[in-house]
Structures are given as C-alpha cells and as structure tokens.
Amino acid sequence: MKKSLPALAVFLTFALVCSYIESLIPIPFGVPGMKLGLTNVVIILLLYLFGPFDAIVVSILRVLLIGFMFGNLYSLCYSLAGGLLSFICMYLLYRFSKFKMITVSVVGGFMHNVGQLIVAIFFFDTGYLIYYLPVLLITGVVTGALIGVIAQAVYIRIDKFLHKEENVDVFIPGRLCIMGEHSDWASSYRAQNADIEKGYAIVVGLKEGIYLNAKKADTFTYEFKDKRICLTKEQLLEDNEDEFFGYVISSAKVMLDKYNVYGIIVNCSKVTIPMKKGLSSSAAICVGIIRAFNLVYGLNISVDEEMNLAFIAENNAGSMCGRLDQICAYGSGLRLVEFDGEETKISEIKYSGKWAFLAIDLEKGKNTKKILSDLNSHYPVINDDNDRNLHDFLGPYNKDIVNRAKNYLENEQYKELGEIMCEYQEGFDTNVAICSKELKAPYLHEFFHNIKELDGVLGYKGVGSGGDGMAQLLVEYDKKDSVKQYIEEKLELECILIDL
Numbered sequence: 001m002k003k004s005l006p007a008l009a010v011f012l013t014f015a016l017v018c019s020y021i022e023s024l025i026p027i028p029f030g031v032p033g034m035k036l037g038l039t040n041v042v043i044i045l046l047l048y049l050f051g052p053f054d055a056i057v058v059s060i061l062r063v064l065l066i067g068f069m070f071g072n073l074y075s076l077c078y079s080l081a082g083g084l085l086s087f088i089c090m091y092l093l094y095r096f097s098k099f100k101m102i103t104v105s106v107v108g109g110f111m112h113n114v115g116q117l118i119v120a121i122f123f124f125d126t127g128y129l130i131y132y133l134p135v136l137l138i139t140g141v142v143t144g145a146l147i148g149v150i151a152q153a154v155y156i157r158i159d160k161f162l163h164k165e166e167n168v169d170v171f172i173p174g175r176l177c178i179m180g181e182h183s184d185w186a187s188s189y190r191a192q193n194a195d196i197e198k199g200y201a202i203v204v205g206l207k208e209g210i211y212l213n214a215k216k217a218d219t220f221t222y223e224f225k226d227k228r229i230c231l232t233k234e235q236l237l238e239d240n241e242d243e244f245f246g247y248v249i250s251s252a253k254v255m256l257d258k259y260n261v262y263g264i265i266v267n268c269s270k271v272t273i274p275m276k277k278g279l280s281s282s283a284a285i286c287v288g289i290i291r292a293f294n295l296v297y298g299l300n301i302s303v304d305e306e307m308n309l310a311f312i313a314e315n316n317a318g319s320m321c322g323r324l325d326q327i328c329a330y331g332s333g334l335r336l337v338e339f340d341g342e343e344t345k346i347s348e349i350k351y352s353g354k355w356a357f358l359a360i361d362l363e364k365g366k367n368t369k370k371i372l373s374d375l376n377s378h379y380p381v382i383n384d385d386n387d388r389n390l391h392d393f394l395g396p397y398n399k400d401i402v403n404r405a406k407n408y409l410e411n412e413q414y415k416e417l418g419e420i421m422c423e424y425q426e427g428f429d430t431n432v433a434i435c436s437k438e439l440k441a442p443y444l445h446e447f448f449h450n451i452k453e454l455d456g457v458l459g460y461k462g463v464g465s466g467g468d469g470m471a472q473l474l475v476e477y478d479k480k481d482s483v484k485q486y487i488e489e490k491l492e493l494e495c496i497l498i499d500l
Contacts, residue, residue: 049158060080185375251313401423
C-alpha cells in the first residue's frame with residue numbers, strides 16, 4: 001500500500017482521541033493505569049493495513065503525547081509497558097500464525113494489562129498485585145474481544161477504500177531443471193508403493209519470466225495482449241473449459257475456494273519465456289495469479305503455500321505434473337529439491353566459478369499432458385520390464401546422478417557435469433522415452449547430432465518433460481557467446497543464456 005503522512009496523522013489523531021476517552025472511564029479494579037484498550041482498535045488497524053513499523057511508531061507517539069498532555073511519569077510508564085508488550089504479542093500472532101483479528105486483539109488486550117501489572121509491581125515493590133492476574137485475564141479477554149470485533153468491522157470497510165486503486169507488480173521467472181525431471185511426480189506414489197525412491201532434482205531460476213500487474217476489482221479479469229476474460233464470482237464457480245485461460249481460471253478458483261477472494265484485474269504485460277517448452281510457463285502463471293491475490297488482498301501467504309496452491313491449480317486444470325515446476329516461486333538461484341510424496345525440501349546449492357547453460361527453443365511442438373499421462377500409467381506398481389526400468393531410472397539412478405551433479409557444481413567440475421548430462425540423456429532415451437511416443441523427439445536428437453562436436457559444448461540433454469520442446473547445453477564460460485551465436489545464426493534457433 002502507498003502510505004502517506006496525512007493518513008498516518010489521521011490514525012494518530014484517532015488514537016489520541018481514544019486515549020483521552022479512556023482516561024475519562026476509570027476501571028475500578030485497583031490496578032493503576034488499567035484501561036479499556038480502545039486505542040488497540042487503531043494499532044490493530046495499522047498493523048493489518050500498513051504493517052508493523054507504522055503501527056509501533058504511532059503507538060509510541062500516542063503514549064508520549066498523552067503522557068505529556070494529560071498524565072505523569074507513572075501513567076507514561078504504565079501505558080508504554082502495556083502498549084509495547086501488547087504490540088509485540090499481537091505482531092507475533094499476526095506474522096507467524098493464521099489466527100483471526102479478534103484472537104489477536106484478545107491476546108493484545110490481556111498482555112496490555114499484564115504489562116501494566118508488571119510495572120505496578122515494580123513501582124509498589126510488592127508481589128501481592130499478582131493476585132489481580134485472574135481479573136486481568138477476564139477483563140483482557142472481554143475487552144480484547146470487543147475491540148477485535150470493532151477493528152474487524154472497520155478494517156473490512158477501510159481496507160476496501162484504501163486498496164481500491166492500488167496496483168501491485170508481480171514477476172515470476174521460469175525455471176530450468178538441470179537434472180531430475182519426472183522424479184517429483186514419481187515420488188508422489190510412495191504412499192501407495194513404499195519401494196519407490198524419493199525424487200531429487202537440481203533447478204535454476206531464470207531471469208526470463210512472466211510480468212503481471214494487478215489491483216482489486218469487482219470481478220476476476222485477466223488480460224494478455226488482445227485476449228481478455230472477465231468473470232463474476234458465479235461464473236468463476238462454473239465449469240470453464242478454456243484452453244488458453246485454463247491455468248489462469250484454475251488459479252483464481254483455488255483462491256476463491258481457499259480464501260474467498262475473487263475480485264481482481266490482472267494484466268500480463270510481458271512474457272519473456274517460451275510457452276509450453278519445459279521452462280515452467282504454466283507453473284509460473286499459476287504462481288503469478290496466486291501471488292497477485294496474495295499481495296493485493298494482504299493474505300500473508302508463504303512461498304511454500306503459494307507453491308502448493310499453484311500445484312493444486314495446475315492439476316485441476318488437467319495437468320498431471322508433480323511439484324517440481326512450482327519451484328519458480330522461489331525466484332532466481334540454484335537449488336537442490338527433494339520430493340517425498342507431498343513433502344518438498346529445498347536447499348541452496350553453493351557454487352563458485354563461472355559456468356553457463358544455454359536453453360534452446362527447438363520450435364517444435366510437444367504434448368506435455370500426453371507425456372505425463374503415458375508415464376503415470378506405469379505407476380505405482382511394476383508389471384513388466386518397461387515399468388521396472390522406468391522406476392529404476394526415476395528412482396535410485398536419478399538419486400545417484402543428481403547427487404553427482406550437485407558435487408560437480410559445488411567443486412567446479414564442469415567437464416564431469418557435462419559428461420553425466422549426456423549420460424542422463426542416453427538413459428532417458430532408453431528407459432523413459434520408450435514409455436511414450438511423444439518422447440521419441442527426432443528434432444531434439446538431430447540438434448544434439450549437430451552440436452555435440454561444437455567447440456565449447458561440455459554436455460547436453462532435453463528440458464522439462466522431454467520431447468521436441470527445448471534442449472539445454474552446458475558450455476564453457478568463455479565460449480558461451482560463440483556457441484550461442486552459432487546456434488542462432490547457423491541453426492536459426494532462439495537461444496536463452498542462463499548465466500549465474
């Protein structure tokens with residue numbers, strides 16, 4: 001949200017008025033400085049609307065101004081202690097839990113009273129005041145609940161007003177899987193067959209991706225170039241079999257179902273990754289739509305939850321993908337990913353030295369849904385030699401070669417990394433491609449034949465689900481430009497440089 005000094009000044013004024021009203025309503029429980037907590041309405045609203053920094057600044061300014069204008073040193077200490085302890089507890093609940101605003105307010109009200117009790121014990125040098133704790137618990141819960149109801153009602157109205165013209169920018173990059181494709185969905189069958197190995201992959205986030213701009217609206221609207229879709233809540237709930245907008249609509253449905261939000265305008269201003277080529281364009285748009293909702297509505301969804309929701313959206317749209325593609329939500333960087341059923345562990349790979357990959361668009365089509373459907377039909381049980389070879393390749397063999405690739409990257413052994421890329425491709429052709437006609441990939445293998453002896457090329461393999469979508473090359477860093485130039489000029493193919 002765009003914050004302004006006039007807006008914060010209004011909240012500070014409101015807080016001062018609430019404090020003054022509180023001073024006129026004494027609470028007859030014998031604990032000095034005890035208040036109703038009306039100012040917590042302001043602090044909670046600031047926390048949810050503007051964030052913790054503005055909330056704590058206004059809280060402290062309010063205490064100081066009221067202390068100087070209407071109070072004394074003792075009342076200043078009571079208010080400051082109660083306000084700070086209350087804010088810290090509310091912020092922790094707001095930041096690290098999914099409790100509703102009313103619960104946050106109840107805890108804040110109780111801790112405000114506790115903070116003042118601690119100061120009273122210190123000033124009066126007696127521990128007998130601790131007997132007031134039950135009274136403070138009851139009054140804190142009652143007043144906190146009341147304040148929470150008021151704050152929630154005000155928040156709904158003021159949030160809609162303050163956000164109505166707010167725009168958020170979202171960029172979700174594509175991702176290149178260096179090694180380990182298909183092991184993500186294969187590991188999802190471990191619950192049905194314990195003999196299936198965990199999945200492992202090495203993924204690098206790209207500089208290329210999908211650029212979105214979003215703001216709140218009364219309907220769900222998505223725009224891309226000359227294409228546009230606009231759906232009401234009721235229309236969004238209907239079955240929408242739209243091939244072009246399928247992933248977009250599915251992502252919006254997930255957010256409506258999970259968080260009951262749907263009104264948003266999303267404009268896709270630019271796409272710099274090839275579509276349907278194995279660089280996770282479909283996952284990127286799913287993550288992008290979900291992140292747009294997350295930012296526009298201030299849902300505070302974690303990156304891991306964004307990935308999970310994007311996975312659900314992709315599968316609801318008819319994809320049979322695993323959880324590899326959604327790693328694009330983490331942005332740029334080199335990562336090792338471990339898949340175990342629905343669990344995903346992500347760790348950074350430390351690397352040094354200079355190396356570069358090239359991703360080459362072969363400009364030929366492939367049917368990813370058909371590939372995944374064919375391969376999934378061989379799981380979870382082994383019925384013949386083809387099944388056994390596929391399970392072994394995506395299981396124990398994949399685990400071994402991914403770990404070797406990780407070590408080579410960390411130790412700058414790029415020649416060895418290139419060799420096992422070629423080894424992986426040969427194994428893929430023998431053990432995986434045999435399970436789907438879509439993976440025969442004649443254009444991919446023709447490309448490998450044309451460049452395998454090219455100076456500077458260390459290794460090569462397919463990208464994504466496989467097929468004639470894209471190829472990737474590991475190249476010597478000093479020769480990356482010449483290799484890229486050769487592919488673009490001699491072979492007339494589009495080439496993306498991936499340089500960390």
